[in-house]
Amino acid sequence: MFPALEDQISCCTDKWAARHCLVHEETGVVVPMLCGKYKCKYCGPRRVEMWRSLIEVAEPERFITLTGAGKTLAEVGRVATTIVQRLRRQGYKFEYCMTFERHKNGRFHIHMLQKGDYIPQKFLSECLRSATHGSAYVVDIRRCVPGTAGYVTKYCTKVLAASEVGSRADGTRARVNRVRYSKCLFPSATKVLKAELRAAAAEKQRAQGDEVESLEGTWKLLEVAPLPRDKQGHIDEEAMREQYRRLVAKRVQEASTEPMKLSKGGKQVLAFMVLQSLRLGELDKTFEQVISCQDFAQNDQDVTFWCEEGLVKGNLARQTERRKPLF
């Protein structure tokens, strides 16, 4: 079985992040900057995992699905706000964390993890019907079980087109958080909880004998490679692409030579694919193929991917077996 998607990606390759790093003020330790975007194949799964852990700390009681609540993220966000306001006005104690899943039919489902008063299904259905002007009413309420948090957070990394995000009243593109939550859901501020979770994860790694950088203290953002500009101050597009390729190749190589990460299989194959694609000027293709690899793992299908010979259609697991160590 091919490793899970998040294990295959060896570093963040965001254009802006590639040109930056973080420097620890006290020790001078330098770490690569991460973009932290949901759509990033490296940062996205990590961000989702953080949310999953945070939600588990919050111990939600119910898992509520509001079906087909809107056509865009902006619209469905407004519907959610309307419903929560109505519940609060009715005097219900309602703390929540919600995510939005785009269904095949183009409409979004709202997934809520809720804590507080039980809301009768009939009333929630009526709230949804009125908030969507009659177009949706199907509501499902279940008890939370271990793993429910993972079920609702997994939709966050799905990349959405501008038409699916929707726009504000003034026509500009809306910005809607992929995870929304009410203030009192968590026992303390999410910033504090995140720091605690990171510390616990580092402690666990140390107990296993791994060396872990301490994240405490102040980190300063540093631009390692300024955007190349011509004499008039315009960005030199060609030089910028060249710079990006160089920076990503360096990152991939650094991530792959760390002793802990120098494994056979997934990471090396990906590092190899990225390097090959960089050489061939096909970086975006690689990332499409990484997604294909995951499909392959699930459906046991052959995939197309780059290798020494060029674009190859084949079975990635077999390719992995016969590939020599790369670095």
Ligand SMILES: [Zn+2]
């Ligand atoms: Zn990233």
